Amino acid sequence: MKSVQKCLWMGLAMLWVGSVAVADEPPTYTICEIQQSMEFGGSVFEGDRVRVIGICSVQTGRLKYQNTVINDPGGEEWSGIMIYDRDSRLDAVVGDEITAVGIVQEYYGMTEINTSDETEFPPVVTGSGTPVEPMERTTGEADQEKYESCLLRFRDVEVMSAPDQYWNIAIDDGSGEFTYLLSINEETPAIGFVYDCLAGVNHYYFEEFKLRSRDEADRRCPGGSPTATPDPNVTPTPTPPGGPCYPSLELYFIGHDPGQCFKAGDTFDARFRITHICPQERTIDLYIALEVVGNLFFWPSWSQSIDNARIHLRAEEQREESILPLFTWPSGVGSFYGLNFYGLMTEPDSWAVVGDMAMLTFCYN
Numbered sequence: 001m002k003s004v005q006k007c008l009w010m011g012l013a014m015l016w017v018g019s020v021a022v023a024d025e026p027p028t029y030t031i032c033e034i035q036q037s038m039e040f041g042g043s044v045f046e047g048d049r050v051r052v053i054g055i056c057s058v059q060t061g062r063l064k065y066q067n068t069v070i071n072d073p074g075g076e077e078w079s080g081i082m083i084y085d086r087d088s089r090l091d092a093v094v095g096d097e098i099t100a101v102g103i104v105q106e107y108y109g110m111t112e113i114n115t116s117d118e119t120e121f122p123p124v125v126t127g128s129g130t131p132v133e134p135m136e137r138t139t140g141e142a143d144q145e146k147y148e149s150c151l152l153r154f155r156d157v158e159v160m161s162a163p164d165q166y167w168n169i170a171i172d173d174g175s176g177e178f179t180y181l182l183s184i185n186e187e188t189p190a191i192g193f194v195y196d197c198l199a200g201v202n203h204y205y206f207e208e209f210k211l212r213s214r215d216e217a218d219r220r221c222p223g224g225s226p227t228a229t230p231d232p233n234v235t236p237t238p239t240p241p242g243g244p245c246y247p248s249l250e251l252y253f254i255g256h257d258p259g260q261c262f263k264a265g266d267t268f269d270a271r272f273r274i275t276h277i278c279p280q281e282r283t284i285d286l287y288i289a290l291e292v293v294g295n296l297f298f299w300p301s302w303s304q305s306i307d308n309a310r311i312h313l314r315a316e317e318q319r320e321e322s323i324l325p326l327f328t329w330p331s332g333v334g335s336f337y338g339l340n341f342y343g344l345m346t347e348p349d350s351w352a353v354v355g356d357m358a359m360l361t362f363c364y365n
Helices: 002-018 033-042
Strands: 049-058 069-071 080-082 098-107 110-114 124-126 150-159 168-172 176-180 193-204 211-212 247-253 267-275 283-292 295-298 311-314 321-322 337-347 360-364
Touching: 033 049, 033 080, 049 080, 049 124, 069 098, 168 193, 176 193, 247 295, 247 360, 267 337
Parallel strands: 080 110, 176 211
Antiparallel strands: 049 069, 049 098, 069 080, 098 110, 098 124, 150 168, 150 193, 168 176, 193 211, 247 267, 267 321, 283 295, 283 311, 283 337, 337 360
């Protein structure tokens, strides 16, 4: 009840501040208010256009290139949320104050503010604030909705497993196992390795909470240097060779500059390229969609049904393949700006996403 009252009072204060805004600007809510509504069976704000003000806790692009994590000042429970901006208009670093107007949505279970279609009030850095400090919690209690997109710190956590194919490892401070996602450039710890301190954002990614450290400072205790104590009773598991398995997808045109609009009669050849494939990965499912005025059309039939859109790639196909036959733009259909190709990779026969989504923007005039 105490946290509910705190969110309410913070929200009333923010609404009073927001009351001087122009008429088209939506009501201002705290992140706590939006997130805490999830405790009662689903966000009461889902689908609403809202305004939030928060402190940047994860620099733009550190998790995905369109995403920024912000927190209510103080960084307590229910205080974190993801800002998603399709066109990557927000450029923020840790400690920046961010004002964002957008739609509250659930993306595979993760609450976020989607600012992509906001033209009048794009997300902006409006000042500087005090960086949010991670909350001290245990691995056994971190798997809770109230810590979604919040900063957490664990102490004396032991590595319990070698990385899986997506570079997740199990960690435990004695209270229960939790998932830690290794950074691409992070040295792989052996089983039995103990982090004295391990911090990061509690990221909800396709039905699983996992800790993602932001930089090397998150892997050391405050004011100290990185330390770790191996368990003498555990035989370390050798680090798998080859580096992180994090496939990268790129969409591109052959013989065309995406900065130049296609014209009637032009033909184009669009392709994809997948790199950083793990040797043990045998297949990847790929989905390609064309966005036209907010509507998605899925290749190869270019219908709005995703049922037959899966491209099942064998290992030898995961390098470079044509995704479209040569196509001639029809005449007399008007101009289109901000057309997008999207590419999404998943595990075979599932919706477990592999790597980051790719986007290719172009126009027709």
